[in-house]
Amino acid sequence: MSKPRFIVVGGGLIGVTTLYELVSRGYDAALFEAEEDLALGASFANGGMLTPSMPDPWNGPGVARHLFASLFDPRSSMKLHLSQVPSLFSWGLKFLAGSGRARHEAATLANYRLCARSLDRTRALTKELGLEFDQSDRGTLKVFESEAAMAGPLALAQRLAQEELRFEKLDAAATVAREPLLAPIADRIAGALYFPDDGVGDARKFVLALAEKARELGAAINLGARVNDLILREGRICGIVQDGKEHLGEVVLCTGVWSPELAAQLGQSIPVKPAKGYSLSVDARALGNRMPRVPVIDDAMHAAVVPLGDRLRFVGTAEFAGFNQEIDQVRIDNLISLFERLYPDLEGSIDLSDAKPWTGLRPMSASGQPIIRQSAKEGLWLNCGHGHLGWTMACGSAEQIVDLIYEKAYRP
Numbered sequence: 001m002s003k004p005r006f007i008v009v010g011g012g013l014i015g016v017t018t019l020y021e022l023v024s025r026g027y028d029a030a031l032f033e034a035e036e037d038l039a040l041g042a043s044f045a046n047g048g049m050l051t052p053s054m055p056d057p058w059n060g061p062g063v064a065r066h067l068f069a070s071l072f073d074p075r076s077s078m079k080l081h082l083s084q085v086p087s088l089f090s091w092g093l094k095f096l097a098g099s100g101r102a103r104h105e106a107a108t109l110a111n112y113r114l115c116a117r118s119l120d121r122t123r124a125l126t127k128e129l130g131l132e133f134d135q136s137d138r139g140t141l142k143v144f145e146s147e148a149a150m151a152g153p154l155a156l157a158q159r160l161a162q163e164e165l166r167f168e169k170l171d172a173a174a175t176v177a178r179e180p181l182l183a184p185i186a187d188r189i190a191g192a193l194y195f196p197d198d199g200v201g202d203a204r205k206f207v208l209a210l211a212e213k214a215r216e217l218g219a220a221i222n223l224g225a226r227v228n229d230l231i232l233r234e235g236r237i238c239g240i241v242q243d244g245k246e247h248l249g250e251v252v253l254c255t256g257v258w259s260p261e262l263a264a265q266l267g268q269s270i271p272v273k274p275a276k277g278y279s280l281s282v283d284a285r286a287l288g289n290r291m292p293r294v295p296v297i298d299d300a301m302h303a304a305v306v307p308l309g310d311r312l313r314f315v316g317t318a319e320f321a322g323f324n325q326e327i328d329q330v331r332i333d334n335l336i337s338l339f340e341r342l343y344p345d346l347e348g349s350i351d352l353s354d355a356k357p358w359t360g361l362r363p364m365s366a367s368g369q370p371i372i373r374q375s376a377k378e379g380l381w382l383n384c385g386h387g388h389l390g391w392t393m394a395c396g397s398a399e400q401i402v403d404l405i406y407e408k409a410y411r412p
Ligand SMILES: Cc1cc2nc3c(=O)[nH]c(=O)nc-3n(C[C@H](O)[C@H](O)[C@H](O)COP(=O)(O)OP(=O)(O)OC[C@H]3O[C@@H](n4cnc5c(N)ncnc54)[C@H](O)[C@@H]3O)c2cc1C
Pocket: 009, 010, 011, 012, 013, 014, 015, 032, 033, 034, 035, 038, 039, 040, 041, 042, 043, 044, 045, 046, 047, 048, 049, 050, 051, 225, 226, 227, 228, 254, 255, 256, 257, 258, 262, 276, 277, 278, 279, 315, 316, 359, 360, 361, 362, 363, 384, 385, 386, 387, 388, 389, 390, 391, 392, 393
């Protein structure tokens, strides 16, 4: 029997981890990426946080009320733009259907299990392959202004503790003991939840390093290679068309927010929509030994300040604004004010004039869970819709899709 061949479409976190998983298990695989380099989409400058501690989908109970109010609030942390309502209609109904308590809890649990498995796999690969991507493993701190604000996340952490999530509930003094740079705001916070097993790392650096390892194992990586069509023969997908040329093989679609495009040609609908987010990356070498050590998440603002090597990355906000990737300075200013609110003593200590603003589109599935399965057509596999957790889930999702491929008896 000839060796099965796989074509991975999309060269972000999900595509490259899938490619590596395929070739490391002995499959013959090639990747096609539309852009001139890898990880220029959502995986470019994301928050960098590896957080099984945040597995809850965004369509939690009360989300409908929140989104409706956001139509009239330009500063809302999760904002729906009126112009997007028609295009979000059918996806939105599914998104809201998942916001009932029981469904949301089930999705949270499933996400947590995948995140935890994925983080183990990320760490194992990092060690085994000697990958460097500004990683560190000091956990994350989620800070709260009041006990009332902490109640929901604390209840979630307590539920997930039954699944082995480790956490500590800290009062303001213990929070400062964990991150002394928070001392100036000790009187403004009720405390924090500390998740010791979370990690951070630069997702793009990880993608580039892992892609190199995949190449060493024989993977072909084609850049500037937009896939235009899927080839359907005798009811099954048997390859792709790129620049007028056919390439044959089973196809794994890892195209993030663009995943619905190719599948739509087959009349298949993939319920994924873009949720725009922002980051601002800042050279923080000037801080010297005053560099924050632990990523701090401000629960009220749904935003974070994340140390990544000698940089700080401020990250947050979610907007349903279609595929618009324009940078709105108000959103960037919000991220800067988050930093100044968390670390008032560091205000003015770093040069923000050179900071790099970025927006990316999170591929949000309607269910809040990633789509990792064979499609309705044989020969086409889906690994997409990882939303706000694509970095955390990437290695685990790759393992999961290749397990499915293997179970289908496509043995290398
Ligand atoms: C602001 C922000 C902060 C985030 N923070 C975190 C975080 O802290 N932790 C976390 O876990 N996750 C985070 N995420 C989520 C995470 O970044 C995404 O879930 C993840 O990057 C999705 O990866 P992907 O490979 O599916 O998509 P992408 O990285 O977008 O890759 C898809 C690729 O497919 C290519 N493509 C599309 N169509 C075609 C075609 N026809 N032919 C060839 N190539 C094609 C695109 O060019 C693109 O490179 C964040 C996201 C954002 C936007």
